[in-house]
Amino acid sequence: MGNTRVLTHEFEYLPTTSVPEAIQLLNEHGRNATIMAGGTDVIPQLKYSVIAPALLIDISKIPDLDYIKDQEGHLKIGASAKLRRVEQFCGQNRKYACLYDALFSIGKVQVMNMGTLAGNLCTASPAADSAPALLVLGGRVKLVGREGERIVDLNDYFTGPRKTVKAHDELMTEIIVPPVKEGMGGAFTKMARVGSDISKITCAVAVERQNEHCGECKVAMGAVAPTPVRLTAIEKMLTNKTIDENVLDEAKNQIAAYIQPLTDVRSTEAYRKQIAGILFKDTFQKAWKRAGGEE
Ligand SMILES: Cc1cc2nc3c(=O)[nH]c(=O)nc-3n(C[C@H](O)[C@H](O)[C@H](O)COP(=O)(O)OP(=O)(O)OC[C@H]3O[C@@H](n4cnc5c(N)ncnc54)[C@H](O)[C@@H]3O)c2cc1C
Numbered sequence: 078m079g080n081t082r083v084l085t086h087e088f089e090y091l092p093t094t095s096v097p098e099a100i101q102l103l104n105e106h107g108r109n110a111t112i113m114a115g116g117t118d119v120i121p122q123l124k125y126s127v128i129a130p131a132l133l134i135d136i137s138k139i140p141d142l143d144y145i146k147d148q149e150g151h152l153k154i155g156a157s158a159k160l161r162r163v164e165q166f167c168g169q170n171r172k173y174a175c176l177y178d179a180l181f182s183i184g185k186v187q188v189m190n191m192g193t194l195a196g197n198l199c200t201a202s203p204a205a206d207s208a209p210a211l212l213v214l215g216g217r218v219k220l221v222g223r224e225g226e227r228i229v230d231l232n233d234y235f236t237g238p239r240k241t242v243k244a245h246d247e248l249m250t251e252i253i254v255p256p257v258k259e260g261m262g263g264a265f266t267k268m269a270r271v272g273s274d275i276s277k278i279t280c281a282v283a284v285e286r287q288n289e290h291c292g293e294c295k296v297a298m299g300a301v302a303p304t305p306v307r308l309t310a311i312e313k314m315l316t317n318k319t320i321d322e323n324v325l326d327e328a329k330n331q332i333a334a335y336i337q338p339l340t341d342v343r344s345t346e347a348y349r350k351q352i353a354g355i356l357f358k359d360t361f362q363k364a365w366k367r368a369g370g371e372e
Pocket residue numbers: 111112113114115116117118119120121136156160182183184185188191192193194195196197198199200204205206207247248249250273274275276
């Protein structure tokens with residue numbers, strides 16, 4: 078079954094212009110309705126008949142959701158802001174370098190111009206590039222439903238492959254990145270079969286540096302477990318330590334024990350386990366240099 082097939086089943090298409098309208102439609106139509114933002118995941122799923130909704134609710138034209146703003150140090154990204162705009166914003170703000178790296182790694186022009194950060198988090202692939210970067214940045218998402226809104230920490234958001242705590246009738250309206258401390262540096266690295274492919278494995282690090290002393294340290298990986306994951310045991314090995322080759326190699330050698338990768342079309346369990354430590358060390362060193370203003 079190829080990806081060039083036409084859409085084989087009929088559905089109603091409804092562009093919405095407001096959040097309340099989208100939520101009302103979701104409630105009226107329940108599981109017969111699917112939200113679409115950029116459509117870069119939804120359209121292939123329709124073509125492959127992975128989904129067959131009776132109603133497609135297009136939220137990409139909701140003007141109230143198309144924003145990227147800094148509000149008292151909190152970065153707020155609306156659910157219909159395109160990936161390209163978020164990438165450009167992060168590229169101009171060193172404190173978001175790791176999210177910039179992650180979005181830059183997606184690369185494909187069409188996906189960057191159509192896709193959204195919210196769509197990436199709602200699809201909730203274990204390999205979603207934005208997820209490890211947002212996890213180490215302490216990201217949260219705003220979910221709005223009939224009962225009101227709630228803010229969910231990304232540490233509590235992913236529950237399984239393509240599964241999250243978001244209810245079907247909830248809309249993700251905003252991604253929030255809390256203020257980034259002075260002295261923090263971040264980086265994201267992706268290994269893929271070819272440039273701009275979905276990842277074999279990814280790593281994000283955010284680290285606080287005072288000379289050679291490591292303060293706070295956050296490490297997350299993608300495509301190594303059923304969900305994007307924080308590696309808290311590795312973080313503890315580095316937090317409040319003097320960083321040298323020995324400390325880093327100790328952490329690098331431990332990583333494979335804390336991940337559960339699969340073998341799939343992109344890579345094998347064995348390769349992912351073998352490469353995880355190396356990817357971590359490279360990413361840490363990049364984040365460390367950035368935290369020290371060396372890059
Ligand atoms: C050729 C190609 C290459 C790709 N490469 C990459 C890559 O390198 N890295 C990567 O991570 N991804 C990649 N993707 C996947 C995809 O582009 C991203 O996941 C993108 O961010 C999805 O955003 P979207 O706005 O297009 O989502 P959509 O397709 O519109 O929606 C995705 C899912 O989220 C739901 N949804 C969307 N927005 C909301 C919302 N606000 N509230 C509630 N539910 C919502 C939809 O119902 C759907 O289930 C690729 C896709 C394609 C087709």
